[in-house]
Amino acid sequence: xxxxxxxxxxxxxxxxxxxxxxxxxxxxxxxxxxxxxxxxxxxxxxxxxxxxxxxxxxxxxxxxxxxxxxxxxxxxxxxxxxxxxxxxxxxxxxxxxxxxxxxxxxxxxxxxxxxxxxxxxxxxxxxxxxxxxxxxxxxxxxxxxxxxxxxxxxxxxxxxxxxxxxxxxxxxxxxxxxxxxxxxxxxxxxxxxxxxxxxxxxxxxxxxxxxxxxxxxxxxxxxxxxxxxxxxxxxxxxxxxxxxxxxxxxxxxxxxxxxxxxxxxxxxxxxxxxxxxxxxxxxxxxxxxxxxxxxxxxxxxxxxxxxxxxxxxxxxxxxxxxxxxxxxxxxxxxxxxxxxxxxxxxxxxxxxxxxxxxxxxxxxxxxxxxxxxxxxxxxxxxxxxxxxxxxxxxxxxxxxxxxxxxxxxxxxxxxxxxxxxxxxxxx
Numbered sequence: 001x002x003x004x005x006x007x008x009x010x011x012x013x014x015x016x017x018x019x020x021x022x023x024x025x026x027x028x029x030x031x032x033x034x035x036x037x038x039x040x041x042x043x044x045x046x047x048x049x050x051x052x053x054x055x056x057x058x059x060x061x062x063x064x065x066x067x068x069x070x071x072x073x074x075x076x077x078x079x080x081x082x083x084x085x086x087x088x089x090x091x092x093x094x095x096x097x098x099x100x101x102x103x104x105x106x107x108x109x110x111x112x113x114x115x116x117x118x119x120x121x122x123x124x125x126x127x128x129x130x131x132x133x134x135x136x137x138x139x140x141x142x143x144x145x146x147x148x149x150x151x152x153x154x155x156x157x158x159x160x161x162x163x164x165x166x167x168x169x170x171x172x173x174x175x176x177x178x179x180x181x182x183x184x185x186x187x188x189x190x191x192x193x194x195x196x197x198x199x200x201x202x203x204x205x206x207x208x209x210x211x212x213x214x215x216x217x218x219x220x221x222x223x224x225x226x227x228x229x230x231x232x233x234x235x236x237x238x239x240x241x242x243x244x245x246x247x248x249x250x251x252x253x254x255x256x257x258x259x260x261x262x263x264x265x266x267x268x269x270x271x272x273x274x275x276x277x278x279x280x281x282x283x284x285x286x287x288x289x290x291x292x293x294x295x296x297x298x299x300x301x302x303x304x305x306x307x308x309x310x311x312x313x314x315x316x317x318x319x320x321x322x323x324x325x326x327x328x329x330x331x332x333x334x335x336x337x338x339x340x341x342x343x344x345x346x347x348x349x350x351x352x353x354x355x356x357x358x359x360x361x362x363x364x365x366x367x368x369x370x371x372x373x374x375x376x377x378x379x380x381x382x383x384x385x386x387x388x389x390x391x392x393x394x395x396x397x398x399x400x401x402x403x404x405x406x407x408x409x410x411x412x413x414x415x416x417x418x419x420x421x422x423x424x425x426x427x
């Protein structure tokens with residue numbers, strides 16, 4: 001366990017974690033801690049056998065290759081992670097960086113920034129200065145809420161919905177219909193758009209729609225054609241079908257906005273104009289092509305739109321606050337106001353771009369996703385991988401494992417002797 005902490009410290013130093021770019025709180029530095037101290041809840045879970053189902057799936061399926069000589073999927077994911085860090089570490093120092101250092105004291109424009117320097121700036125702003133902790137704290141309840149819906153645990157759901165797990169497993173494929181690289185291309189295109197002035201204006205209009213007092217009654221079912229769960233699902237089907245078949249953004253004018261509540265129509269038309277600009281076939285990086293491919297994949301695996309129903313039920317039936325549109329919008333707005341530089345979008349795009357160029361990493365990620373969510377009961381087994389692994393994952397997120405991983409990431413980026421680590425405080 002001590003070796004794990006030492007490894008984190010060594011990696012952080014190799015990435016330049018001693019080159020801090022912003023003032024830090026004055027609290028006394030912390031010493032390097034071992035694995036058990038960095039992730040106590042996760043360590044306790046694996047030490048007491050709570051993770052046995054997940055361990056079995058990983059051991060039997062993810063620690064072995066599909067064919068002799070193939071790398072295990074878990075190894076491929078770890079290689080991609082550390083390979084990406086290494087790739088970032090080898091990029092040229094920022095303009096204005098002190099001699100023998102990588103990061104400039106005054107950050108350069110994002111297009112000239114070193115990704116590892118930006119990661120440290122993001123960690124300092126969001127975590128050490130505490131301006132993004134509220135958003136990070138949503139990770140555990142969001143993941144736990146969704147997983148509890150799949151496995152059938154209140155308050156998310158009183159009955160299992162492994163059919164949704166089957167949908168996810170079906171989409172995690174590399175075939176003529178489904179291809180994970182389409183998702184990466186979509187992420188790349190969207191991050192560029194969201195950084196632009198028109199993208200920022202579009203987000204503001206969506207935020208205004210969420211605040212519209214007529215939206216919630218419509219979503220809850222106000223008697224209109226597209227209100228309530230079945231109405232929202234019907235509307236989603238129209239949108240998906242129209243988007244998949246469209247050749248020109250003007251075809252989105254066919255969407256039934258005039259059948260929606262009058263108080264929402266003006267805002268929805270403005271948002272539709274934004275979407276038409278976003279899906280312009282001439283836009284580069286292109287968004288329309290990977291979106292259409294992704295929607296075709298989704299439609300092939302989820303004819304009943306069970307994913308849409310899950311999101312609706314979590315936010316409006318179970319009324320889990322973390323899935324509420326108002327709450328999500330408020331947190332997203334806070335992140336935008338805090339990260340005006342756009343560091344988070346920059347980092348997400350760079351990671352997606354690195355993965356997009358690494359076919360083996362994409363293959364490994366696809367296999368891990370498909371394996372964990374598989375609902376097929378294999379010969380000699382009484383339960384599927386999803387039934388074995390997902391309850392364990394729900395427990396781990398319910399115990400705050402994502403928060404612990406944030407602590408480990410803090411140690412990775414800044415180094416375990418870098419000073420006060422608010423993400424590592426066990427609450």
